[in-house]
Amino acid sequence: MVAAGLVGAPAISKAQTGAIKIGVPTILSGRVAILGQTSVGGLKVVFDKFNEAGGINGRKIEMVVRDSKGAPQEAAKVTRDLVNNDKCEIILDAEASSGAFAVQEVIREMGVLCIHSNSETSSLTADPKLHVPTAFRTARQGIHDAIGGGDYAAKIAKAKGLKKWATCSPDYAYGRSNTAEFMEYAKHFDGNIQVVEESWPKLFQPDYTEVVTKLLNAKADAMYSALWGGDLVAFIDQANLYGLFDKQASFMVNLGDYGVVDQVKQFPQGVYSGGRYNRTVPATKENEEWYQNYVKTQKHKPTNWSWENAVAAEFIVEALKKTNGDTNGKKMAEAIKGMTLKSQFGTKGTVTMRAEDNTLVDYIIGYGVSQSKEPYVSDFQASAWEPIFELEKQWKKKQGYIS
Amino acid sequence: MDLDALLRCVGTTSCVVTQLTSGMIIGMLLFLIASGVTLIFGVLNVINFAHGSLYMIGAYAAWTFYQLTGSYFVSALGAAVAVGVLGILFERVLMSKVYGSNVLMQLLVCYAVVLISDDLIKIIWGPVPLSMGMPPEFRLPPIRFMGGVIPPFYLFMILAAMAIGLLLWLVIVRTRFGSIVRAAAINGPMVSALGIRVNLYYAAVFGIGSALAGAAGALAAPVRSLTPGMGFSILIESFIVTVIGGMGSIVGAFVASIIIGLTRSFGSIGFPLFVDGVMFLIMALVLIFKPSGLFGRPHR
Structure with missing residues (x-):
């Protein structure tokens, strides 16, 4: 020894x-x-x-x-x-x-x-x-985005009468959990919301034709998608052909990122986009x-x-x-x-590594509306962290993560 | 499994029209690739495992030509021709050396080409996905037919793939070139003994098969993300098509492509989590009950 x-x-x-x-x-x-x-x-x-x-x-x-x-x-x-x-x-x-x-x-x-x-x-x-x-x-x-996004979506749903929802997210851990959490909190904030169709394309799937047509046939009022990166680019290109974004309200948590914005040739307007990174958020x-x-x-x-x-x-x-x-x-x-760090990505100018579960909190979360020109996402509404913390605690209890 | 949803769809004209065209779109793109695979196998008796790479190169070539010319039709034609020429080079320099070798050796050569071409794509075009975007001439509202929705570009894709397939069939069945190719497929040495340079015909067939993959890549480019390695997933499906249709049969590839396209299209509604499983199940059933495929002849 x-x-x-x-x-x-x-x-x-x-x-x-x-x-x-x-x-x-x-x-x-x-x-x-x-x-x-x-x-x-x-x-x-x-x-x-x-x-x-x-x-x-x-x-x-x-x-x-x-x-x-x-x-x-x-x-x-x-x-x-x-x-x-x-x-x-x-x-x-x-x-x-x-x-x-x-x-x-x-x-x-x-x-x-x-x-x-x-x-x-x-x-x-x-x-x-x-x-x-x-x-x-x-x-x-995911749970932070889901609570903030669910609250935002429910407000829009109430205002526009969006009751029937469809989902389209990648079929792996992130896509499944993110979508389940988002819809759970959208329903939490608006009890009239119901999911009528779910699509789970494979991660890195090249062709979304059957997914898009399935969504069209569902005739939902709104759609939520957690597709991201190149998958989201391909989905948008193919969905545009069917005019999918004109037929329903769309909520896409990963849309407003520069990696997607720069690749999509016909960037859809009026889609509710989650805040990812944007040079104007915070301004x-x-x-x-x-x-x-x-x-x-x-x-x-x-x-x-x-x-x-x-x-x-x-x-x-x-x-x-x-x-x-x-x-x-x-x-x-x-x-x-x-540890708390001074950061431009924090809601109060700081971000914290929460000690209880080793995860980051206080970063900027929110949703805005997509547009085809800079800054690509407008009317950004940041979510408040206190309600997120409260509902996250309840969610953890429900999952059996805490007692 | 949601068979109720499938029955509801089958009972609605709009859903049937939309899903039928969706199945045809998926199927016709597969047909172009699978017909190349099956043509090369039928004549040369080699399985071109690098066919997916030719599809990928076709898509990237179309993207490049489109950036240079701004014309989608020129780009598609240019991509098919470029990949066809590349296919001839591939056949002359590499594949012709392994004719008659065991499948493992052919697989090794093809796999090397797959890896090299993926890396070359990364070096030349970069690792980040590229998107061609819809050419302006196709940026039109979708066509409404019996309540169903058909995008104009997809209609073009279906018709273009069918036209290419028909042309290929005519060339193989109705021309002298086709007669020689069919004869060489049955007995190459005998055709050679008649003073015909069979090697040139082999190269031409490989070039045509490759051009079909290039055309498929060009047709897919406006609607799919272009990434290194994008040919892999479509290659698996095109092999399923080839096996179901019968190795060497272009008509078989056509029918099997439609079967697979419709399975995916209607399956996404009725059994969304088991679509791939059903495709493999169909292939397994064909292999059990008709090992040579629906339209194939017994293997030489």
Whole structure:
């Protein structure tokens, strides 16, 4: 035992003196390659600044980015490799939910600090059975969007008499849970709402024709969709052919993101869009500066994933300052737990890593109406956090997550 | 399973019209790809596992030509021709070396081409999805027919695919070229012994099959996200079509494409979570009761 400890000591010492390696499993190929590209962009903006300032104790941050191709088993393998072979001391999991749950289990074994920066599936941090002490989330959480969005949708539904609803979301953890939660809270705020049709296209499905025609045949008053990225672009292109958006009110939580806005050639107008990242939300000098700097340094527009990853990177930097550069998973986790950061992405100018479930709160949530020109989403209405906290607590009790 | 919804749909003209055309759209695109696969297999006796990549290249080529010319029709034609030429090169440089080899060797060559082409697409066009958008000439309100909804572009797609299929059938059945190709498919050495350069015909067939994939990619480009690897999922479905229709039979590919298209279209209403399962079930039933496929001849 002693021998093993002595043999291991130089390696640890070496690891603590070189660059701080942060492993980033993400998706860099296929339909949602933009997720990986703009996630890395968000990280680079923060880490480059940290490195330019000299790092900490002479140590700079080096990102090791790996492509999981969106496959959960590959995400788990890549994460193991990043820790075991590439000697990464921290994992910044920029996977979608399909991969994040697999990464979470690897982190449980490895004990390194991990921040999930893109997975919005609520149970990842809300379910105590899945809890890993060194794992956190800076991605927005589905239940938060669902409560805020449900409230917003119910107000519109009451005003316009939208009673019959259809849904169209990707068939995996995020799509299923996000849609169930959104409709649950839309019904909570407006008891007249009923779901008459559900469509579950596969993740990365190339053709949505049968999905669109199914929605048309449902003759619903309104539709909710949690499709995202390239899938959403393809869906919109194909739905436009049938004039789907003219026939019903549409609520799309992921519509107003630049990654979608820039790709859709006939951007639908008048669709209710969730707030993702927009340079005018909040309409502050800090947000505009962050946008300009991002575009200048990364040569593309930021997305929802960009800000989520930028916040993750800022938590890591602040935690490193607190631990004086010690990357030990437990120490870093202690530093991050409950930490509040000054941030232009927060409703009150700050965001907080809530200690009770290691998830981000106080970030900007809301809905607006899509338009074809800048700023693409107008009449943005931010949701208040207090009702969200209250209903989230009830939701957790109902799920059996808390007593 | 929601058979009530399916019965309700079947009892409503508007739903039947919309789902029938939806099935035809899905089917005709599959037909173009599957007919290439089946043509190449029927004549050359090789399974082109890289056919999905040719479809992908067709879509990207159409996108590029569209950016350069602004004309969708020129782009579609250009993409089909470009992929056809690429197919000939592929056949001459690689596939012709593995004729007669075991399937594993052919699979290996094709898989290498799939990986290389995916990476080349990433290098040339980038990893981020591209969208061509609907050409202005098709930005029209959907056509209303018996209460159903038919987008003009999809009507064009169906007619274009059918016209290409008909032309292909005429070329194979009614021309001297087709006669030689059919003869070479049955006994290549014998055709060669008659002084006909069979290798040229093999290359031409491969080129035509590839051009069909390129045309399918071009037809899909305005309505689908263009991404590296986009050919993979459609390849699986086109193989299902090829197996159901019968390896080597263009008529079989046509009928099987419609079967699969309608299964997906009406299945999304009646059994949305088991559509893929039903497609494979149909294939399994065909393999059990008619292993050569609905229109196929027993394998040589």
